[in-house]
Amino acid sequence: MPLLRDVRDQLESSYLLDHVDNPVEWRTWSKESLEEAGRLDRPVFLSVGYAACHWCHVMAHESFEDPNVAALLNEFFVPIKVDREERPDVDALYMAATQLVSGQGGWPMSVFLVSDGRPFMAGTYYPPVERYGQASFTGLLTAMHEAWINRRDDVERQADELSRALEREVRFIDHLAPFTERLDLAASRQRLRDELVARVDAEGGFGNAPKFPRPSYVEALLEFNDDEARFAVERTLDAMSRRGIYDHLRGGFARYSVDAGWHVPHFEKMLSDQALLTRAYLRAAKAMPEHDEWREVARDTIEFVLNDLAVESGFASALDADAGGVEGSHVTWTPREVTDALERDGLVVVVDAALQRWRIEEPGAFEGRSIPRLDVDEPFSTPVALMAAREALVRSRARRSQPSRDEKVILEWNAMFASALFESGEAPHVARGTSLLRSLRQTHFRDGVWWRTEGQRAHASASDVAWTLDASVDAFEATGDAEWLESASSLARYLLEHYWDGEVPTSNSPHVGNGINARSDLVTDLHAQPKEIFDGATPSSHAVACRAFARLALCTGDTDTLSVAQRLVELAASLLAHHPSAVPDLLEAAGFALSGVEVVVPGDANALSDHVRSHFTRRAVLVTGTGPLAPLESRHSGSAYVCRGGVCQMPVETVKALDAQLRIVGA
Secondary structure, eight states: OTTOOOHHHHOOSHHHHTTTTSSOOOBOSSHHHHHHHHHHTOOEEEEEEOTTOHHHHHHIIIIITOHHHHHHHHHHOEEEEEETTTOHHHHHHHHHHHHHHHSOOOSSEEEEEOTTSOEEEEESOOOSSOBTTBOOHHHHHHHHHHHHHHOHHHHHHHHHHHHHHHHHHHTGGGGSOOOOSOOOHHHHHHHHHHHHHHHOOTTSSSSSSSBOOOHHHHHHHTTOOSHHHHHHHHHHHHHHHHSTTBOTTTOOBOSEESSTTSOSEEOOEEHHHHHHHHHHHHHHHHHSTTOTHHHHHHHHHHHHHHHHTEETTEEOSEEEEEETTEETTTTOBOHHHHHHHHHHTTOGGGHHHHHHHTTOOSSBTBTBBBOOOOOTTSOSSOOHHHHHHHHHHHHHHHTSOOEEEEOOOOHHHHHHHHHHHHHHOOHHHHHHHHHHHHHHHHHHEETTEEBSSTTSOSBOOHHHHHHHHHHHHHHHHHHOOTHHHHHHHHHHHHHHHHHBOSSOOOSSSOSOOOOBOSSOTTOOSOSSOOOOOSOOSSOOHHHHHHHHHHHHHHHHTOHHHHHHHHHHHHHTHHHHHHOGGGOHHHHHHHHHHHHOEEEEEEBSOOHHHHHHHHSOOSSEEEEEESSSOGGGTTOOTTOBEEEETTEEOOOBOSHHHHHHHHHHTTO
16 A cells, blocks of 8 residues: 555654554554545544553554454554644544543544544444453444445444534534623632532542542632632642652652542653643642642652653653553562662661651552552651662662653643743753753744644644743743743744634734634644633643733733733633633633733842742732833832733832732732
């Protein structure tokens, strides 16, 4: 077949490289692959997964490496494999289809398409043989082939019906009725607070097992200082940082916990989680400074990323859950293994203390092995007396089989991590953040086009560009260097040119345009154009774009850019008013767009600007430095100016007076 790709040469991401020697003749996602399906008159079988996905590897081993399964796929289908992290637009479209068909989603995702890309059947993991009422993969392939040959009209009808439903699903915001009431963001924040407080449980977190971290929920509660909100924040952050979901020897968070107590994780570590959780812990430490150990959690997580995920052009996207083919084998322990490791380094006198601190027991909770965790009264920081023991255990762990690393440098996730570095306020991290953003521009921007990964295989998503824009504003706040506002303004123009749907709003014409498309207009191989509105494990592109446009506008005084952010709020106003828990990140962004505060401190860093950077502020930007910016004009060095909605307070010269003004404007 002329369009068969040499998988090893053409497919470079580690998910796509998975089992490259198996007999399935995988294609890449492209218009050419779909056209090949039409020429051969075959349906497409689309497999979507990612490198750190345990069950993706299971299905690959069980089915894709089976010669009989491969023969079915190669003879009767056009098999296409997609890395969801490289093509989030493809993933979002067909995940919506999977949820419509099966009522649930997840990875691996298995979708059957007609040659124009319309899905007609979708599911997730299928076992090689029928289990517990779940169809076998070979049985499913046989049934799909039979339907294609003998019941083509039914297949086409199903594809038509599903595509109509899918169009509404992936462009949900386009179908919202106009919101005619006055949007009360304070009421929406209170509604979100009440719902989260009601949902938090004794183990921390906001739902049943499996438990996923939701940093944006925690950050939303920092708005409030009542006992219930503080309890929800404290219980959640303490539980996540003390139980097994956190790696107490190497640092960093696993993807999620399979149990309600945050003890047994699904062991993969993803850069996006490290970035968002680091930022949440840092912001919480600023809002509740009595919890200084949260800053230590953030520091340790940053160190994990710097030590274990650094690659030449940025940071790799994930570490696998498996090592040596065994899930979690690189991080779990028995008491005997701990004893042997410490005796090897002459540390036998601290064996009992080490077993007690990290709760290494017999038998352990995970297949008889223990996952290190801390007791409720145990300090997060390793005691000096056990530092050598921790180092010995880290060395011992390093001698084991290690998890594979997904080397992709994803623009969105690296920008998230840059934002977390700036949030720390520590000079070495700020310098690393600015260096990272410069590196991303060199590796991910080529010939006027932004790319999601450094290999220029997939165009940047709206989230990629919006996060890089937002991180550039963070860089300006952290350094006062106007270079970063110039970079942010360039990214804002790119976002409007390639992702905005319709006429671009201005201050003179604010109620036009239909929001942000999730993919660039340079992408031509998808039959639908999704929009993201609901916030999930990561914020939606709608929310990040709104926040980035609003913060850039506040820093520059550009009312046209502010109009874009306000239009994004207007389009989703009914969700903000009635369903804020579905859009918590957009709710934060809306605060910047509708009532953002500018704290203007002209000149180089001083006590006033340092104070703003080191304390928790709500919906405020810091404008400092000496660049030619409108907010700095006619302002005097040594004073701070607090402004909101075009109205400024009297200039102040002391931290105490500045705090008083920030309280007045609700920041």
